[in-house]
Amino acid sequence: MMSGSRSAGLRQARVRTAWLFLAPSLLVLTGVALWPLGRTFLFSFTDALLTEPDFYSYVGFDNYRALFEDPLWWQSVRNTLYFTVISVSIETVLGLTIALLLNSHIAGRGVMRAIILIPWSIPVVVSARMWQWMLHDQFGIVNHVLKLAGLIETGVAWTANSALVMPVIIAVDVWITTPFMVLLILAGLSMLPRGIYEAASIDGVPAWKQFTSLTLPLLAPSIAVAVLFRLLDALRMFDLSYVLSSNSDDTKTVSIYAREVLVNFQDMGVGSAASTAVFLMIALVTAIYVTVFRLNRRLMGV
Amino acid sequence: MVRSNTGRRLHRIAIYALFGIVALYTLFPFYWMIASSLKSGQAIFDVTFLPDLKFNNYQAILSDGVFLRSLLNSLIVAFSVVALSLLLAVGAAYALGRIDFRGRSPIMLLVLAVSMFPQIALLSGLFEMIRWLGLYNTIGSLIFAYMIFTLPFNIWVLTTFMRDLPKQIEEAAIMDGCSPLRIVRCIFLPMMGPALISTGLLAFIASWNEFMFALTFILTDENRTVPVAIALISGSSRYEFPYGAIMAASTIVTVPLIVLALLFQKHIVSGLTAGAVKG
Structure with missing residues (x-):
């Protein structure tokens, strides 16, 4: 009983560790790959110019x-x-x-x-x-x-x-x-x-x-x-x-x-x-x- | 199958002849690059197979502050990318390779997918991100952008490496209540030497050679890396007939890589095949 709850606690701690160790890499991959990919996709439906990427409107296809x-x-x-x-x-x-x-x-x-x-x-x-x-x-x-x-x-x-x-x-x-x-x-x-x-x-x-x-x-x-x-x-x-x-x-x-x-x-x-x-x-x-x-x-x- | 002595000898001669052809085909362009870089002035127009051993081109290119600056930039970028991508990947690989948790397989799949993204598909989004981070026209933009092709690969290779290590090695440490950071540092890092060298070398080579991001995210000469600097040397600007200077610059950039390739051949190949065979 004791050892059971202890190992469950250990397991939980390990899972927390896993996410903690992964977090920096996931953050970087999101910033460098996933987010830019999504933004590129979005920009493809706009009339944005490289010089002022903040001002755009949607132009469909x-x-x-x-x-x-x-x-x-x-x-x-x-x-x-x-x-x-x-x-x-x-x-x-x-x-x-x-x-x-x-x-x-x-x-x-x-x-x-x-x-x-x-x-x-x-x-x-x-x-x-x-x-x-x-x-x-x-x-x-x-x-x-x-x-x-x-x-x-x-x-x-x-x-x-x-x-x-x-x-x-x-x-x-x-x-x-x-x-x-x-x-x-x-x-x-x-x-x-x-x-x-x-x-x-x-x-x-x-x-x-x-x-x-x-x-x-x-x-x-x-x-x-x-x-x-x-x-x-x-x-x-x-x-x-x-x-x-x-x-x-x-x-x-x-x-x-x-x-x-x-x-x-x-x-x-x-x-x-x-x-x-x-x-x-x-x-x-x-x-x-x-x-x-x-x-x-x-x-x-x- | 018993073959006669002469037959075996002929077979050997044929193989060595083929070795010779492959070696000549592979190495002659390098020889010609170095030979041309050592010819000065008008001599470069004469096709002579022996070099002059004149170092004028090297003097010219090395006294040019801009080229030295790009060399320094390339070194800073390559070493930073290696350090950062390995640091991040070791942590991620410990989580993915040693800990069983829900979400492990989707993340591995994500890492694999990201490693296949063509760079061009991210260009406008990455441009915006780099401007937003205030990194445009700094070598920081390249250190950041190069994570796209180094980090997924390193995570993938190091994860498969860590997963194959026996389970027992960390059990005692976990029971003793060692912190995960200590476990990675004291138990895993010492065992990971070969894998770290392989992935580190490949990350170095890839960052040293990258061209498209370096061309796009850097605006001014003093922040450029060497591939772009070499691509931009042309007759119309600082050098009249540019090939002597181009060949000298190319030789300087290539020599460290040739040394790395010859010294660490086995590590590079095992890194490549680990990525390909298991990926």
């Missing part, structure tokens, strides 16, 4: 109408989706290949793992500037080498040519983020059971068959999670396009579009509507992806 009638918005959506699909696909295939390569037991793979971490860990701005210089039309090393090899006669304007700038941005993104893919897939590879490979080898299953019928299905969940992380990242891409080809409509992403309307045109209403649309777009893609992924898992019986 006018901002969304303006947004959806702007061809540049739809081009940004297309650019973003194109960039996301192509770059994430290349990164996944390349990441898987390099991960399998690094997974072989061979001297020097520790050094390789350290090396491939570097492009991922430096600022995207620096990577963009670095490639901008290498791709410079007059003095860049890429054009220099291509000229030496006799492939081109005059320097290619890689980031000024509207047909080339998106492929260039995708190529630089592949350089930056393939390491991330490699590391996540490597982590997945290290969790695969060794025993089945020995059994398969003894049974004389050829190496490529081991890959398609053992490695790939077992690795699928790890790859799926890595791809989800990359998708979320690619859909909100900002830095790379902004630095490498600022103001080019050919590579304008939805994030750049929304910030431009908000900050450069000071139009808080339409800017917030664009932000909200980006939020909904990413939420939708995530929801679809997670649903499909779960379906896959069930189908595979994992």
Whole structure:
């Protein structure tokens, strides 16, 4: 009886402690994420200006109408989706290949793992500037080498040519983020059971068959999670396009579009509507992806 | 499967050749950045693979008070974000990982959802909040704003870490009537070294590299952080042909990260995969 009420008291004290320890974090998360998200949503139905956000009136869906009638918005959506699909696909295939390569037991793979971490860990701005210089039309090393090899006669304007700038941005993104893919897939590879490979080898299953019928299905969940992380990242891409080809409509992403309307045109209403649309777009893609992924898992019986 | 010696040797050579290609592809841009930063004046226009070892660009960029100021700003922001996000996250992780209470799962779900928020979706609301707090055009705005991508991640990783520790370790302390603060400080913190290093490093890298908030919430040069400073160096303003200066500045900003990446490779990777695999 005594101990019962004492432990109940203890439990209550523990629950109080939990809320006390959580309070600062919850306060900060509310201030930095939940409240701003709600305010952005609210602003998207107003005619507020960035310079005087306190004076506004509600305008219903006018901002969304303006947004959806702007061809540049739809081009940004297309650019973003194109960039996301192509770059994430290349990164996944390349990441898987390099991960399998690094997974072989061979001297020097520790050094390789350290090396491939570097492009991922430096600022995207620096990577963009670095490639901008290498791709410079007059003095860049890429054009220099291509000229030496006799492939081109005059320097290619890689980031000024509207047909080339998106492929260039995708190529630089592949350089930056393939390491991330490699590391996540490597982590997945290290969790695969060794025993089945020995059994398969003894049974004389050829190496490529081991890959398609053992490695790939077992690795699928790890790859799926890595791809989800990359998708979320690619859909909100900002830095790379902004630095490498600022103001080019050919590579304008939805994030750049929304910030431009908000900050450069000071139009808080339409800017917030664009932000909200980006939020909904990413939420939708995530929801679809997670649903499909779960379906896959069930189908595979994992 | 028994393979002949020559076959095995060929296999090895092929793998090392691929290693070489991947390493070249990864590292050459860095080499070129450093080599270009060490060429002075007209030399940058000549494509020579060996650097000049002239430090003019570094002199120029380091005697420029604005760049040094942004370097200092970046350091202050990154260290403050690491300290603040870890302090808050350890408390939250103790509550979420060690105490069973109603509301635990919804809060975990909330933390996970917040970590997926795209930054752009918060921009106008955050702008208003930062003005209201009086932080506009101060590095305080960035320390505050960077909680959005460091705090949820740190809470998530540290919670899973704490939850996996055995139950017994704190039972005696609870029975002895130790205060929760003391339990966290004396029992958990010493065991959490690796997890704190991983999450701290990732928070440092993310804050050091962030661009969009830094571009938006800072108005004047002396309050900028380095990514924005580097993005804004252009030919029309202070430097005629800017790439020597840009490459020198980029090298200065990148070196600490490369050192961190090489020294703490295992910690960074385990932090990344802890976030991804368990998240």
